[in-house]
Amino acid sequence: MQKYLPLIIVVIAAVAGAGVFLLRGRGARGELQILEVSGPTEEVPEGGSWGIYVRASAPAPGTYTLRISFEGEILEQEVTFEEAGENTFYIGLPGRAVGSYTYSLGGFESTVTFRPLRPAQFEVVSLSVSEENVPTNKSVVVRATVRNTGEREGSYRGTIQAGTVTKSIGPKTIKPGTQEELSTTLTSSDLQSILGTNSTATVGVRLENKETSLILRQPAPPTPAYLSIQAPKKAYPDQQVTITLLVKNAGDVRGELSFQAQVGGEESPRTRTITLDGGQENVWELRVNAPSSGALTVAAGGLSASIEVVQPPAVRVESLDVPVTAVSGDRIKVRILLKNTSTSSWTGQLDVYVSGPEEKSDKTPQVTVGPGQTAPVTKEFTLTTKGIYTVSVEDKSATVRVLRPTEVNTPGDASVYWTDYYYEIPIINYKVTKKYYSATVYRGLEDYRGYRCMKWQTLDVQNPEAYYEYFYQLITPDEKESKQVGTVHYEPTQSTIISFDPPAKNWTWPATSFTGDWSNYSMIIKTKYGGQEYTLEIQGRARFRVERKGTQTYRTKWGTDEEVEVVEVYTEIADATIKVAGLSGTASGTLKLTRYMGRGGSLREEAESKIDFTVGVTSSMIIKYTSDMLCYRNHWLGYGGDPNYYKYLPT
Known part of the structure; x- marks a missing residue:
């Protein structure tokens, strides 16, 4: 919840201050001259939004009120001129039932016609199978993404043809202009029926105009195979x-x-x-x-x-430490502790060997160890190929398992948060300080908005009914990027749905600095205030910007010193419009989130932001929070982490 609360509060402020944010003219002097009014040139879907373009000339800077006559009703809309002269504005107007209606402004009159909505029409956007080469003792999931290109909600049901087998897919209700993912399963019985007595076959899988294929084969008997052998380079x-x-x-x-x-x-x-x-x-x-x-x-x-x-040297490797697991592409730190058993000071470098799917070797930075003393030294490697690696330094060795991003987490992996939260809206003297004790749990893969996503759930540890939300994260097919698809948030008096279309890039493997592309941003909030229910809508653009700031030593909440990677993540909101309680306005701003990421994931987050918004009047909102946390293999924060890290969890 914490990551999106700043945006939620913007629109809640519009409700809380609805009596303050009334539209009224200000600063205007003289009369506004209407030069041109143009409306829709085609029929508008019934009940649909529409509008007119108004070209006008103002004698002086200021805010003016347009009074539009629409079938006998007077609709008022304010427009602002920052300087005298001409300007063009778009004025949104309400939809109507099927029929023709007259509107007029400043001596200009025209007609708009509303037509019946087109019925639901469906288009199969994509078709895929969970495995392309599969034995007949397994099953295959067939997934289809279907878009409703009509203007009414409708239910889609289709038939999958796979060789000699047909399977029903759906029904699923799809809203107009949106797409959903549907799936069905080809069981092992289905696959055996398709393959018959053949040893192998390529089978077409078809749904309407889309087709894919899979290769079926008879199951191979148990067969031993040796993938790799790893050992230290030296021993005493x-x-x-x-x-x-x-x-x-x-x-x-x-x-x-x-x-x-x-x-x-x-x-x-x-x-x-x-x-x-x-x-x-x-x-x-x-x-x-x-x-x-x-x-x-x-x-x-x-x-x-x-x-x-070899014979033991005077300076020995006392200990060798590497992460238990790591994400493909992330930097892996090899931590070495040296001990000098001689009576003389020693200065030099050590050879570090990495064996496995990738073979690497390099020397450590130069280090000096006094007689009878110990000294640490660190070396980093980047490994991109999945597998088990052995890291060797002198007589010591350790293994690290490198996984693809989607393999790091298993359902049930959790992160816990201790959060101090503060936000303020100066214009209505609104200040809130809260403390949260929450957990984020990985729930597995799930289809959401037509995308196969990793699903995370955040909930209140002490009162799970207080609030919870689902965060949907898309990993690209090449597993080099993470993208945010959306969030669904619930609490007793409020629900929120946030969507990014297309999904917004928010991380990379290996973790790098980047500025993501702008994505269409949508938020729908249903909230209760003053005994009434309100629906708040935000439409705009958003993007993520990530900057890596290097490493530093960090003292955790639990008194341990950690070498952490400092990363700043910016969520930028632009060109956003707000609609609530008959009012409309704009908002823009940036949420800055600083993460301190250690072996167990992100150890601390510090957030600060200022959101500027206008709903009748212009104001801002100040957001600050800090979270101390433990993350177990919570890889979207940037590291695979150590599954044994729970030993630091306070009781």
Whole structure:
């Protein structure tokens, strides 16, 4: 809720001050001369919005009132001239039932005709399948995006044709001018019926004018496969080292598989039996003692690794620390603690090796360690390919699992917030200070407004009925960008729906500074005030702008020192119009959000903004809040985070 409350308060202020924000002329001197009035040249849909263009000349700067006669009713609209002379204005006017109506202004008279609304008409925008190459022991979800191109709400139902199988999709009600996503499932029985006795086949999937395809195949039996083998580059004599093998069931059917690894110097291979689902991966860790000299070799499934045995140096690696998980493209920090066991000072660099789907090596920055002392040093790498990596420095090694953005979170992953919130509207002397204790929980993937989105829920920890909202986040197919699709917010006296069309870019992987494109911004609020219900509408443009400010050491709320990445996120609102309680106005402004992001995600947020708005009079609103938080793999904040970070959670 906190991220969008500034915009909500803008429109609530219009309601709270409705008695103050009355339209009235001010500063105008002399008469306004109407030079030209032009209206619609085509018929207008019944009840639809329409308007006229008025070209007028003012003798002096100021605000003037136009009085438009519309079928005997006088409609007043104020226009403002910043200087004397001509100007052109667009005046919106109310819709009417089917028929022709006369309007006039300043001696100009014309007619507008309202026609019946066109019935609902549907167009299939896109058609896709959840998997393109699938065995017949699985199922496939078919998704279609359908747009209502008519002017009335209607219900869509269609028929999917997949080979010899037909499946119904829908019904689903779609409002005019909007699109929705519908889905149906081709079960394993459907797929077996389509494929029959064939070993494989390419099958067309069709809905009206859209078609896609999928490849069906008979399920492959359980098959062991070796994906990677990782080990430290060096070991000391007789030291125990850990070797990591990534194995997989390359078949389609669940089964018990036997894996083998040959360790140099041992007569028989080591074996392990693992039960895996089709396509499932697993990690097998081998603990092996290094010989007194030479090298230690390990081989498995055609892969091999060799560890050089060396004498311990005077300066040793006391500890090596990397994140447990990371998002593809993010910077991964390798934290090394050195200890000098000699009686002399040491200055130098260490070799850091990364092995896995990508192979990298580099030296640490130069570091000096005094006799008997310890010293930290950090090295960063960027890894873009999914997989398990081993990071090695001297005799120490650690593993990090690099995931795609959509794989980082699993349903139930949560973030908790402790928030101090303040906002003020000076013109009506309105000040509010609040404290929130809330949680944001990942709820999984869901179809929203025709997009496949990651769904997040924020709720009050102490009173879940007080408020909750859903935040819908779209990850682009190449998984390099995050986009905000919309938010649905509820509380006892208010509900809010926020939409971005098209979805607005709000993050990238790797995380970089950027300015997003403008997106059409829409907000509809239904709220209660003074015993009455109001509907507030905002239409405008919005975009996100992100600036990375580098790293710093940050003392958390719980007394731990963290190295954090400082990122500023700006939400800019422009060209916004407000409609509420028969009033209309404008708003614009920027919300600045500073994030301090550590290993567990974002540790703190600081927000400040000033929103300027005009609803009869011009004023502004001041917003400030701070949130201390813990985020478990909450990757849209910029980092995969550490799933063990919960140990810092206060009781």
